[in-house]
Amino acid sequence: MLKVLEYCLVTIFIAVALFISHWLGQQAYTWMPPQATAEAQRVDALFSFLVAIGAFVFLGLVGMMVYSALFFRAKPDDYSEGHPARGSVKLEILWTVAPTLLVLWIAAQNITIYNQLNILGLKQIVHFPIESPAYAATDQPKPVAEQIQVIAKQWEWGFRYPNQAASHELHLPVNESTRLNLQAEKVIHGFYVPAFRLKQDMVPGRNIGLVVTPTRIGKYRLQDSQYSGTYFALMEADVYVEPREAYNQWIANLALNPADTTNFAIAEQQHSPKTLFQTGWQTGSLGESVAKSDRLTEGDS
Incomplete structure (x- = not known):
C-alpha cells in the first residue's frame, strides 16, 4: 500500500513539475522586448x-531531495552506513543519452538560426604555414531585397544606403530581408538591437554581413554592446521599420536633403560638466583632442 502511495505521489509531482515548467517557459516570452524580426521568433522559442x-x-532535483528526506530517513538510533550504490546500466544509459540528445537538438536549433541570419565573414580557414586567409565555401550570400552598409566609429553609427545616401538613422523595409554589412573603423564595436534579438561584434578590417528580416513596424534602438571608449554609451541610433513605400520615400528625401553629421559624443565632451563644486576635472580638452585626432586621421587617409 505504501509503495502504491509513493508511486502516486511521484506521478502527481512529475505532472505538476511539467505544468509549472511549461508555464514558466511561456512566461519567458514576456521577459523580452516585443519580437521585431523573424529571427527573434526562433530565438525566443529556443x-x-x-x-x-x-x-x-x-x-x-528539489523533488528528489524532498522525496528522499520523507521516505528514506534513517531511524534516530541508526548510525550505520548506507549500502554502497550498485550501478544500473539502464540508468547510466538514460542519463547519458538524454542529455546528449538534448544538447545536439539545441545545437541544431542554433545552427538553424545562424543560417537564417546568413552571417558572412566569420568562417575563416587558416592554413599552415599561414597564408592569406580563405573563407569557407559554405559562405554563400543569401538573396536579399536591400543591402545597407553599417559603419561604427568613435562614437557614432553611420549608414549608407543603395543610392549612396548616408544617415545616422537605420531604416528597414518590413517583411523583407536586408543584408547589413558591418564595418568598424578603429576598435571593436557591437551591433545590438534588443528587439531584433541580434548582437554581432564588429571587428576593424573585416566586413561582416548578416541578414535580418523585420516583421514589426515601429521605432527601435541600436546600441553599442562593446565598450569602445569614454562616452560610448552615447553611441546609439534610431532604427525604423516601415512599409516599402515609406522606406522608398525616405530614401528619396535623404538623397535630396543630406542628414546632419554632428557627432553628439564629441559635442558632449567639448562642454564642461555641470557640477556643484569646481574640481578642475574638465573634459573639454579631451573632446578637442579627439576631434583633432579624427581630423588628422581623415587627412592622412
Missing part, C-alpha cells in the same frame, strides 16, 4: 524551451 527545461530539472 529561450522559452531552455527556461522550461531548466525549471523542470530544478524542480526534479
Whole structure:
C-alpha cells in the first residue's frame, strides 16, 4: 500500500513539475522586448524551451531531495552506513543519452538560426604555414531585397544606403530581408538591437554581413554592446521599420536633403560638466583632442 502511495505521489509531482515548467517557459516570452524580426521568433522559442527545461530539472532535483528526506530517513538510533550504490546500466544509459540528445537538438536549433541570419565573414580557414586567409565555401550570400552598409566609429553609427545616401538613422523595409554589412573603423564595436534579438561584434578590417528580416513596424534602438571608449554609451541610433513605400520615400528625401553629421559624443565632451563644486576635472580638452585626432586621421587617409 505504501509503495502504491509513493508511486502516486511521484506521478502527481512529475505532472505538476511539467505544468509549472511549461508555464514558466511561456512566461519567458514576456521577459523580452516585443519580437521585431523573424529571427527573434526562433530565438525566443529556443529561450522559452531552455527556461522550461531548466525549471523542470530544478524542480526534479528539489523533488528528489524532498522525496528522499520523507521516505528514506534513517531511524534516530541508526548510525550505520548506507549500502554502497550498485550501478544500473539502464540508468547510466538514460542519463547519458538524454542529455546528449538534448544538447545536439539545441545545437541544431542554433545552427538553424545562424543560417537564417546568413552571417558572412566569420568562417575563416587558416592554413599552415599561414597564408592569406580563405573563407569557407559554405559562405554563400543569401538573396536579399536591400543591402545597407553599417559603419561604427568613435562614437557614432553611420549608414549608407543603395543610392549612396548616408544617415545616422537605420531604416528597414518590413517583411523583407536586408543584408547589413558591418564595418568598424578603429576598435571593436557591437551591433545590438534588443528587439531584433541580434548582437554581432564588429571587428576593424573585416566586413561582416548578416541578414535580418523585420516583421514589426515601429521605432527601435541600436546600441553599442562593446565598450569602445569614454562616452560610448552615447553611441546609439534610431532604427525604423516601415512599409516599402515609406522606406522608398525616405530614401528619396535623404538623397535630396543630406542628414546632419554632428557627432553628439564629441559635442558632449567639448562642454564642461555641470557640477556643484569646481574640481578642475574638465573634459573639454579631451573632446578637442579627439576631434583633432579624427581630423588628422581623415587627412592622412
